[in-house]
Amino acid sequence: MATPGKTSYAIAMSIMTTEDDEMGSGLLSTQERAIIRTTWNKARKDGDVAPKLLFKFLKAYPEYQKKFSKFADVPQSNLLSNGNFLAQAYTILAGLNVIVQSLSSQELMANQLNALGGAHQPRGVTTTILELKEFGVILIQVLEEEIGSAMTIDARQAWKNGIHELIGGLSQTLKNPEDLPDPQTRLTPQQIKEVQRTWASMRSDRNSIVSAIFIELFRENPRSQKYFAKFASLPLESLTSNTDFNQQVALVANRLDTIISAMGDKLQLLGNINYMRYSHEQRIYSPRNAVRDRFEDFGRLLLDTLIAKGIAGDDLDSWKSVLKIFIDGIAPEQ
Template sequence: MQLFNLVLVFGVVAYASACSQTPGTTTTTVTTTVTTVTADDEGEAGLLSANDRRIIRKTWDQAKKDGDVPPQILFRFIKAHPEYQKMFKSFADVPQAELLSNGNFLAQAYTILAGLNVVIQSLSSQELVANQINALGGAHQPRGATPIMFEQFGEVAEEVLAEELGSAFNAEARQAWKNGMRALVTGITRNLKKAEDLADPQTKLTPHQIRDVQTSWENIRADRNSMVSAIFIKLFKETPRTQKHFVKFASVAIDALPENAEYNKQVALVADRLDTIISAMNDKLQLLGNINYMRYTHQPPRAIARERFEDFARLLLDVLSSKGVSADDMDSWRGVLTIFVDGVSPRQ
């Protein structure tokens, strides 16, 4: 198995400064920060075949050595579709004839170069490239970008690469790039979402879900003990053996549980833990820490089955619905609880 180094460009600082030596000229400097990752180049994992990935990387590595390629791609894109120039505020009103000497235009061109580097060098990792495509979709949605724009950009990029590489950009290379751009556009189209709808790669939660859950919870959290108690009572009635996990009130009759001190302590503990997790959803480290703690404390000897957590989540949704939580917020709750259950008790 051959290994290759993926050079991922994580940051780009592109800026233009006027040169005092020659009035009216602009120098554009691009600084990139890189890290190296090892990945398998021979497998078929990822969006494309191993051969397509190899060809795309090889041709791109050749083309990007020429510093004129990124500006030419962006220039021809804008020349072919002048209406898109208005989307770039920093050079929206610059005459086309002056774009190739405009510092802001060049900075944008080399920023695009860095973005292409990230995607191309991430092709072998489904997770990495999915995150990059997700980020691209989220970043361009507020600007009014549409899938057709990415398709048009890909067509222009293909033309410039063909001219730059000549015979090296043969039919096989052209087809590999077509496949790559098709996969990229498909992914971006699927993820061309508002920033609030983009899931965090670690927690899998979106800002939209977090907002909905926290807002609706705030309205009912004062009644959390009674809600959890109602869930436990129903859970114990549905699956009596579940009560046996709680040794301090394992033998107490269900009807007598509300008057049992140990039971009420457990209810308060669970209600407060739920409140803590929901309150911490904006703090990724704290949220993951709470979920990991729950996972650790429910391993053997307690070994509570995943089904019981799923039952608790189902019954909590019933309670939330009875409390008047809106349909939209309920959708967010379903997504969040699924993620919580997966974190506390992963599928085997």
Template sequence: MASFKLIVLLSVLALASAYSQMPGTTMTTVTTTTTTVTADEDSQGLLNSFDRSIIRKTWDQAKRDGDVAPQVLFRFIKAHPEYQQKFSKFAGVPQSELLTNGNFLAQAYTILAGLNVVIQSLSSQELLAAQLNLLGGAHQPRGVTPAMFEEFGVIIEQVLEEELGGSFNAEARQAWKNGIAAMVAGVSKTLKNPEDLADPQTKLSRHQIRDVQRSWESMKSGRNALISAIFIKLFKETPRVQKHFAKFANVPVDSLRGNADYNQQVALVADRLDTIISAMDDKLQLLGNINYMKYTHAKRSIPRSTWEDFARLLGEVLTSKGVSASDMESWKGVTAVFVNGIAPKN
């Protein structure tokens, strides 16, 4: 896995401080020890020039200590050890050895250098918006959530308070909080929310489960007809699949709907699908149902391709029933998990 690129995480805190700066804004010199500062009258957004100036000033003071960057990164990993795995070059290094590890220190000072450049070039709202979109887009595939950015911001506040002592007063702390809030608001537009993150065991997100259960609820009263339609299409497409059902293997496809054994099988499959979908938000039941399906069908030697065809036809029928395109994306993810669990590749 590529480096977590925490440089971008840290740099965006500074970018966030420019969130409200519009072209033509007049900057005001401030110190952190007085409140006799006039903010821009036309300032918009989460920050005014006072906050932006405090962020610049406090960071300029803190960075003089060469230990600040390693401390920020170290505190972040110590507080959230699970995040160390995001850094491939020192993922397996014991925490007690991080501050003397070359790869760790290289990452820490890269953060420092990147942040210096960004803070010295705070200028336009347009640049900020573009950078936040790029940041969120880059971290979205890695499962990064807005909460992780908030957690990182807390660490920065702690380190700055220790480094600056009395200079990091209430005004400075509030300015950094505002900057962090601006950053989180910006990146949240493209980051995954927790409900969009797939469970490592079931491979499904809460978002997918919610979509599938909601759309299924609206049509499950007619589930027998739905499953029958799928079977008919499946048998017509691939006649040999019908041979897996000994009790009606030789019944003409067009006569199946009047066959008692066929209707009994349809009801069994429809009820099983209803059971699986209803229990999807219970991890143990979901995994148990999938394993049960895998075990009971293994002896029938049903190929994976048949399950894939069934999933595809299910999608076609659901679409014809008016299931929305966004919900169908969730259905595709869910049926893929079912197929992989019941009939794994290899």
């Protein structure tokens, strides 16, 4: 049960609750929040601060005017007398006012970030964060112009910290479409793209890759070779010249290629995984988890091969995620 003033929310914010504010905890101190509120209340007394803020922002970054369809083509010299521009300016002012007044309430701040994130979702994470950073620079400049000496060094730093926290919180509410996993396959479009792209550079060599993995697998665990009756007793050094072994290698390599190639087609991907699961469930393994162990070993050795071929960073992380999902689908843990 949640303790009053300590409720947890989906968005983990470092801006604390009212109770926390009184205790002075969090990345924004009690003093910083008080400074932000005081300076903001002084600045917003000027009825022209809203259009001044938006006008200064668009003048510094004119490319952003195109994002406001209702006054995208209005000459800058006419903006301050344009009704749509003024409406947008005062909408921004109202939003800023709510955010400042919500600094001591995690719930209110989370709601504001969700609303702000939803409004900017079509622009994506990178664009929105860049806009906020640049808007923050202009906001501080306007505050300095409006309240003069009241915008002290401490006040300037408090606003910088506040904007930093706002951007950090907002970034948690935004996701690029390519970062969103499919609810059934649990794969993201980005993971699929990275795995397919890197596999394309290796697929012509897939038989030799799988052959090397099998031989290493049998070397590590000789028992696993016994599951292949047609070459169960052959010495490792004879395998690559054995027809049955090479046929098995080609079968596995082509199956892997088929699964990877079909990753963009959810129904086909799920069908391939289900087929692999069914075909291995019909075999008798001892112990019961042997099939998963073998797939995990195969996946580990495949990752070693990828690393040896220079696959790294996000590409390698995508392979790790994809292989885990494949293995979980084909051989679920008992």
